Amino acid sequence: MLFSLGKLFVLEVSLLLTCFLGDHLLTHPVTNQRYLVAIGDSLTHGFVGAISWVIVIDAKNRHDIAQCLLCLMFAMAVDVDHFIAAKSLSLEAALSLPSRPPFHATTVIFLVDLILLIMAAILKSGTPLTLALMFTVAWFSHHVRDGTRRGLWLPPFTETPPLSGLAYLGLIMVIPLLGRILYTNWLQFSTDRQLKIIESNIV
Numbered sequence: 091m092l093f094s095l096g097k098l099f100v101l102e103v104s105l106l107l108t109c110f111l112g113d114h115l116l117t118h119p120v121t122n123q124r125y126l127v128a129i130g131d132s133l134t135h136g137f138v139g140a141i142s143w144v145i146v147i148d149a150k151n152r153h154d155i156a157q158c159l160l161c162l163m164f165a166m167a168v169d170v171d172h173f174i175a176a177k178s179l180s181l182e183a184a185l186s187l188p189s190r191p192p193f194h195a196t197t198v199i200f201l202v203d204l205i206l207l208i209m210a211a212i213l214k215s216g217t218p219l220t221l222a223l224m225f226t227v228a229w230f231s232h233h234v235r236d237g238t239r240r241g242l243w244l245p246p247f248t249e250t251p252p253l254s255g256l257a258y259l260g261l262i263m264v265i266p267l268l269g270r271i272l273y274t275n276w277l278q279f280s281t282d283r284q285l286k287i288i289e290s291n292i293v
């Protein structure tokens with residue numbers, strides 16, 4: 091695997107620091123305003139997603155950075171469901187839901203990946219596979235970060251107890267490494283025309 095161990099070490103440490111900093115800010119007196127907590131938490135999810143994708147693809151250039159920004163947006167987009175479920179743009183309403191909103195169901199990741207795998211087979215394109223991997227890295231890392239409070243939710247099957255700090259940080263570090271193995275072995279050389287179109291819209 092052509093990947094500098096030094097660079098990988100720096101990126102993994104960056105992931106840990108992002109989590110430590112983001113989690114610390116959530117409980118810091120400075121961020122006792124609900125909207126500041128929500129913004130800080132969302133940005134932390136986004137940065138974890140972006141750094142994870144840097145590891146997955148070994149990002150080197152502008153084209154790669156665009157993919158990382160897309161992964162950042164995927165990771166942050168999970169929390170949109172709070173507002174959809176509340177049917178309101180009010181942060182108060184979004185954070186006072188009686189149950190977990192739908193994008194926080196980890197089973198949704200399997201469903202979306204299945205749809206993207208079928209699309210890849212029909213279109214004979216690697217782009218849906220790359221998107222499936224990016225989506226999985228972004229959303230699962232978000233679910234794992236949230237999982238320290240309420241566990242992982244896998245409706246209609248089960249839900250886990252809240253994740254321990256060790257399980258949380260361990261998974262956050264392992265997810266991009268597994269993603270990298272999948273990417274280098276199966277996806278790196280596939281056609282990426284559709285993804286480039288998406289990227290060109292956000293650069």
Ligand SMILES: [Zn+2]
Pocket residue numbers: 168169194232236
């Ligand atoms: Zn969330």
